[in-house]
Amino acid sequence: MAQVPRGLARTAQITRLNWNARPARNARLYIGAASRTIDGPSSAAPAGPESASHEPLTLPLNFYSVLHLNRASSREAVKRAYEKVINSPPDVGYSQDTLFSRAVLLKSAAECLADLDARRAYDAAAAAVGGEHTLDVSRDNLPGALVLLQEAGESALVVELGRRWLEDARAAGGAPPPAAADVAATAALALCDLAAAALEEEAGQVLGACERLEEALGLLQAHGLAPQLQQQIEDTLEDFAPRYCLELLALPLHSDAPCAARRARGLAIARQLLWGAGPNRPALAGPRLEFVDCVRTHTTAAEQVELYSGLPQGTQIAATERLDCALAAVAAGLFKGSPQLLAQADAVYAAVEAAAEREGSMADVTVERASVALLLGDSKRALGLLGLDGGGGGEGQGAPNPEVLAFVEANSPDPSDPLAGAYALARGWVNEAVLGSFRDTAGQEADLEAWFASPWVQAYAQLSLADTPQSQARGARRFETV
Template sequence: MELPIDHFRLLGVNASSDRQSVLRTLQQRLDRIPDQGFTQDTLQARAELLEASADLLSDETRRQAYERELTAIADNANGSIAALEIPPSREVGGLLLLMEAGQSQEAFDSASRGLQPPQAPALGSSREADLTLLAGLACQGTARDYRDQRRYEAAALTLQQGLQLLQRMGQQAEQRRKLEQDLKELLPYRVLDLISRDLSASGSRQQGIVLLEQLVQQRGGLEGHTDLTFPQSEFQPFFKQIRQFLTAQEQVELFSRWGDSGSATADFLASFALTASGFSQRKPERILEAYERLKNSGQPGIEVFLSCQQLLLGQVDEAERLFDEGADAALKQWAMEQGDDPLARLCAYCRDWLTREVLEGFRDIDVDANLDAWFADRDVQAYIDQQDRIRGRQFNAKPSLEVPGATDTSTAFGDWPSFDLPGSNEPPTALETVEDQDDADDELWDGPRWRLPELQWPQLGNLQERLQGLPSWGMPVGAAVAVVVIGLGGWMALKPRGGELETASSDKVAALVQPEAAAPAAPAAPAQSAPFPLTDPDPSATQLQELLEAWLKEKAAVLAGGAPSESLADLARPDQIQRLQRQNQANRQRGATETVSTSITGFKISARSPVRIAAQVAMTYSDELKTSGGKVLSSTPEMTLRNTYIFGRQNGSWQLVAYKPTAKN
């Protein structure tokens, strides 16, 4: 057979190497015997081929003649390349040297042909075993080369060919396992490779979407954690990156299927995709579909989003009611700064919501959040008019609306540096609420329970007069604020970030993207002489930890039947205090007291704005509930918790606002 390689590359020396360098390299190659499990026959053939190359290159006369031959081949215009003729007895040894020289693809192709009839070796022979092993190793090396070139689909196809070959041979179980693992780890790369292709490559892109669904399924859904090799902290930035390559319709179809299967995250994403699609295409029926999906999801904290969708559907009274019901104090304060008319405030928020949260992250959408153009569109007017007639109302408005512009600000769904928290570069936002995931735990979220209202259709009034009565906005929108949806963290923003998927040296998907860094903690400040209430406008991590420790201490005192030594209102918001009172009252009705022990072992600020700070906290925790007679009703042995605490600034002081459990050990 012919090996597509010359003596210099086979031995591993360059054309300028002298005789001593050639002999020294030969000895080094002979000393470094491959240990993958090849038989002695193959290793001996390898050594003989190395020695033959060294003999030629160390003989001055023969070397000069050989170099003239190489020059003639290189000068030949017919595309010929240098090759070495080797006997069949040294075939596997030659292919092994070809692979060692970095030509894994050629070695894999030759080994594959050697295992096919009529060249197939005798069953059970050492040549069959060595060729099969070589095919597996060369396949793995070829896939690695393609991966380094970011040709991820080519790498996957090579691995699949190698697996089929080894399975047919019924050998090399360990090598098959390695190829299967490489193919599995390659899946996210393949998804991005295929989905990022031009829209005209519909077949490849559809295959990428199928693989994306496979990836999500093997993880147990968007919120799943079953794939330990691809944890949520790595999957979410990856998912954020690939969204920018999906069209609005592709996202609608994907997220709707996943939402129908029970994914709360997918329900939100489907609603946002429907809203973006409907707004960009002037199809209000899609806005209605988005509204119904979001409303029926039963998730808390979504009223302000529903209000924006109702505004786009022309249902102003309902939109204002939902906004008033769902907006927190910070959002209402921001809205007041946008104008005196409630409709003007709602329009300002809706425009910012569309710009920051809805219209971003789609391959085929590039429109401005122009409400004037939306309400002036004939199809939109006809739809609203039809819906009003259905409800027994006549609507003949032809609005002319100008809404406030927006500065380059971010909402709580803005940049996404981490899975649980919004970005540290955001402007003041409404404070997060987090879903109570387990009432049995002492330190779980004790914030408000949001309830979706029964939607009604009040009299609309004259929308035309209200819209035309708005001033011509010239002021920029200030700091946009939004309620962070409970339990979804960074999923709601999922804005794309430029750059392609990078190849990780560790072969882990953590290096697929360069995630944004969390905000650095502020320099430690001296402890205050009177620490509470905490009024420092820019508190340090130490001060916030002391605030949290004080709250945990006073909470433990109350549950143990005592009285707090600090004013609870200086430490936490009213809903936190009310939750504590309810818990304490429930214990007393059972004739029991609760002993809670907590100790903070780690505290790191992960997001910061003028009115909101989030911190990742590690602590040890245990509790015991027992009657006055000493009977233990329940207990939690000491465990390690790693959680997120949210602090908010209101009326000049910082308080604990929300809590989100992250992990237990």
């Protein structure tokens, strides 16, 4: 776990990770001492939500820990430790009320440990309940107690209690209590320390660390605290964004609402990374296509469509990405019953084909476009694309592909009617190339009979392709017999 020096300089060490590699144990990012100086409003008003001000909390506040002593410490050692801690208040811009609460608790600790009889009673009380020292703290003194708990390394407890205190304050309505900024600051520091600890683990818990840093950032922003620390947290989140994004997207599908929200957050980060730098848009540091492949591995077809929808004006993406977009549109369209998505996919294929032709190269998307044409009920165009209409060549693609022709011929019982073979080609492409490419569709087979029976598909064919429902039904039967 990262060591956080006590006193004026509070430093959280955060391991810098490469998103496509294991955490580098020797690389560190420092949220430095200067950044941990949090300027907040000072106040001498009551510290907590009024509705709960008289309900004490039992906290695992250990007098030995807050004074950094052991049980063998002498009275003189207690006195020296108390003077050292009381004269070195945290330089976090806490209100005088919170600092006073901290001082009161420290004085209680010192008086207890300096009196041998009181110390024996204190230790005996702890032994009677399993060895854990506790202290009852009023709600008004909780902000000061949280500071001491944070200094003692009880970060998880500080976060839990801080969240609860802030939630109670919000539920009470009205203006935030004067101590809200102090509680938020302490919770934010605890979250930073928990993030550091997570990243120091052997596996490097990037997801948990980044979520804690985001929560810390939200607390600081909500209360207008520590602009320097905010900036360093933002920089750290930017460094970890690719790995964080992939770990969010790798969370289970079809899970509970919180998990779905986290995956949606991952998709939002992917958009920020892929479409360049700018306000709240970190640039992707690393091989773009490698990252794109990782994202596709963890996303559904519909998420891929969403990822590439509404791109910033002027965005240019590689042909391979565009082809992947088209596959996603086909897969999502089949499962949503949306022929419009298939038409969009065909437009992408046509654009890639045209761009390659302009560059003097060739993008062979004949099978893809022919399969989409069949799925949209345009069998005539599909055969033309494959070069099976007697014209001698596909649509702008030169001579037909011999391997494709051989496959169609082998799967056409009637040599004079290649449509059955074309449907077999389309079925294979859908089940292997399309559905096999996405997390939610891999291993599934498309229900093409239901596809062709869909009123939406039939209406699209009638209106856009001047085809008939009867021809759609014939298409479905052909798919079922292939």
